[in-house]
Amino acid sequence: MSGSETGAARPAITSQGAARPAINSRLENLRNLVPAERLGKVAEAVALGDGELEALGRGGLPLALANGMIENVIGTFELPLGIATNFTINGRDYLIPMAVEEPSVVAAASYMARIARAHGGFQTSSSAPIMRAQVQVLDVADPHGARARVLKDQDAIIAAANARDKVLISLGGGCRGIEVHVFDRTPVGPMLAVHLIVDVRDAMGANTVNTMAETVAPIIERITGGVVRLRILSNYADLRLARAAVTVPPEALKTEDYAGERIARGIVEACAFAIVDPYRAATHNKGIMNGIDPIVVATGNDWRAIEAGAHVWAARSGRYTALSNWEIDGKGHLVGTLEMPMALGLVGGATKTHPAARAALKILGVQSAQELAEVAVAVGLAQNMAALRALATEGIQKGHMALHARNIAIVAGAAGDEIETVAGALAADHDVRVDRAKEMLEALRGGKG
Ligand code: COA
Numbered sequence: 001m002s003g004s005e006t007g008a009a010r011p012a013i014t015s016q017g018a019a020r021p022a023i024n025s026r027l028e029n030l031r032n033l034v035p036a037e038r039l040g041k042v043a044e045a046v047a048l049g050d051g052e053l054e055a056l057g058r059g060g061l062p063l064a065l066a067n068g069m070i071e072n073v074i075g076t077f078e079l080p081l082g083i084a085t086n087f088t089i090n091g092r093d094y095l096i097p098m099a100v101e102e103p104s105v106v107a108a109a110s111y112m113a114r115i116a117r118a119h120g121g122f123q124t125s126s127s128a129p130i131m132r133a134q135v136q137v138l139d140v141a142d143p144h145g146a147r148a149r150v151l152k153d154q155d156a157i158i159a160a161a162n163a164r165d166k167v168l169i170s171l172g173g174g175c176r177g178i179e180v181h182v183f184d185r186t187p188v189g190p191m192l193a194v195h196l197i198v199d200v201r202d203a204m205g206a207n208t209v210n211t212m213a214e215t216v217a218p219i220i221e222r223i224t225g226g227v228v229r230l231r232i233l234s235n236y237a238d239l240r241l242a243r244a245a246v247t248v249p250p251e252a253l254k255t256e257d258y259a260g261e262r263i264a265r266g267i268v269e270a271c272a273f274a275i276v277d278p279y280r281a282a283t284h285n286k287g288i289m290n291g292i293d294p295i296v297v298a299t300g301n302d303w304r305a306i307e308a309g310a311h312v313w314a315a316r317s318g319r320y321t322a323l324s325n326w327e328i329d330g331k332g333h334l335v336g337t338l339e340m341p342m343a344l345g346l347v348g349g350a351t352k353t354h355p356a357a358r359a360a361l362k363i364l365g366v367q368s369a370q371e372l373a374e375v376a377v378a379v380g381l382a383q384n385m386a387a388l389r390a391l392a393t394e395g396i397q398k399g400h401m402a403l404h405a406r407n408i409a410i411v412a413g414a415a416g417d418e419i420e421t422v423a424g425a426l427a428a429d430h431d432v433r434v435d436r437a438k439e440m441l442e443a444l445r446g447g448k449g
Helices: 035-046 050-057 063-069 105-117 143-152 154-163 166-170 206-224 260-276 278-298 303-314 355-364 369-392 396-411 417-429 434-448
Strands: 081-089 092-099 122-126 130-138 174-183 191-199 227-234 241-248 324-328 334-341
Touching: 035 050, 035 092, 035 355, 050 355, 081 105, 081 122, 081 355, 081 369, 092 105, 092 278, 092 355, 092 369, 105 241, 105 278, 105 369, 105 396, 122 369, 130 206, 143 154, 143 174, 143 191, 143 206, 154 174, 154 191, 154 206, 191 206, 206 227, 241 369, 260 278, 260 324, 260 334, 260 369, 278 303, 278 355, 278 369, 303 334, 324 369, 334 369, 355 369, 369 396, 396 417, 396 434, 417 434
Parallel strands: none
Antiparallel strands: 081 092, 122 241, 130 191, 130 227, 174 191, 241 334, 324 334
C-alpha cells in the first residue's frame, strides 16, 4: 500500500467499507468496442450493480436530484465519461473514470499507464487530510501581542471548534492546531489571520472548517480585542498533499521513429522549459490538470477548489513554475514526480448525491479520500508524461487530431457508421478540417445513393 502519513493502515481511516478484491486494469481492446460493451467489461471487472449500470448508462442525474443541488435548475448537462485503463498504483490496479470533453486525454493516460505498469507502475503517498480555515481579525491595536495571546489560549479555541462536530471527532478527525499570521500593513491597517488546522478525514472539508471558523470567531474577538470579518476555508491546501512518482527505463519509451534515450531526454528538456518560464508552466500544468480534473468531475468533487490549490502551490516560491519534475536517474531511467494539494472528498456534496459520481467511485474502488487524492495525482503525472512525450517528439497534433477527427466528422454532419469512416479518412490524410469532412461525407453519401 501507499506511504500514507497518517500512521494507520489505509482502510482504518475510512468509513467506506472493506477493500475490494484486486482487479486487472489491463482491459485490452476496450477501445474497439461500442460504449455498451465497454460498460459491460468495466461492470464485470469491478462488479457494478444494476443501479450503477443504470446511472452510467443513462447519464446519471435525475432532474429532481439536480433541482435539489443548485438553484434555478432548467435541466442537466452531460459530459462523456471514459475509462483510462492500465493503471497500477502502489502495486494495485485501478480503472480510472474520467469525465472530460477533450479528445486524446483518456487515450494518453492509458498509454503512459501501459508503459509504467511494466515497470512497477506509479508509487504514491500523501499527508493526512488537513485543511485550513481562516479567521480575519481587524482593528487590533497590538497584532503581535494578540498573536501571542491567541497561541497561549489555543487549547480553548480548539476545544470550542471540536465541540461543533462530534461525528468528525468519532472518525478520528478534528481541529489539530492554530496558526496566527500577522500582516503589519494592509490597505485597511494591521490584520491577523488566525488559521484553524483541521483533519477532515474523508470529507473535502469546506463545510466542516467553515462552521468551526464561525464557531470560534467570538472567542478570537475576545482574546485579540479586534473585530472578526471573514471566516472561511483556504483553498491553498498546502497541508493536504498527494504525491506520485514513476520510473521507466528509456527502452520502454522507444518508438519506430525515436530512440528511448532521445524521448527521455526530450521529456526532461520540456520540463526544464516549464520550470523556468511561466508561459510554458501554465500549459505544462494545464496538461497535468487534464488528467486530474476529469477524475474530480467524475467523482462529484469541487474542481474549482482543486484548480485554485494547484496554481497557488505552483507559485508558492513567489514565481509560478512547473508542478512536476522529470529527471534521469543514475541508471539512465526517466523519473517523474508530482506533489500538489489535493482536497478531495468521498463523503458529502455531489459525491454522495450524484448517482454517476457514486458509480465512478465504485469503479475506482478507493477506500479513503487520501487514496482518491493519490490516484488523481498519479493520473495527472501520467497525463503530463504523455503530453511531454508527444511534444518532445512528433508534436501534440498528430495523436490529438487523429482522435479529434471524430468530433470534426460529427460537426460536419456525420452520423452512425459515417463518423468512424470520415474520421478515419481525415486522420489518414492528416487533414482534420470540417470543410474536408463535409466533402468526404458528400462523397460517401453520393457513393451510397
Ligand atoms: N482509445 C483508447 N486508448 C487508446 C486509443 C484510443 N483511441 N489510442 C491509443 N490508446 C492508448 C491505449 O492504451 C493503447 O494501448 P493499448 O490499446 O494496448 O492499451 C496505447 O494508447 C498505445 O496505442 P497506439 O495506437 O500505439 O497509440 P499512438 O501511438 O497512436 O498514440 C496517443 C496516440 C493519443 C495516445 C498519443 O499520441 C498521445 O499520448 N498523445 C498526447 C495526447 C495528449 O497529451 N493529449 C492531451 C491534450 S492535447
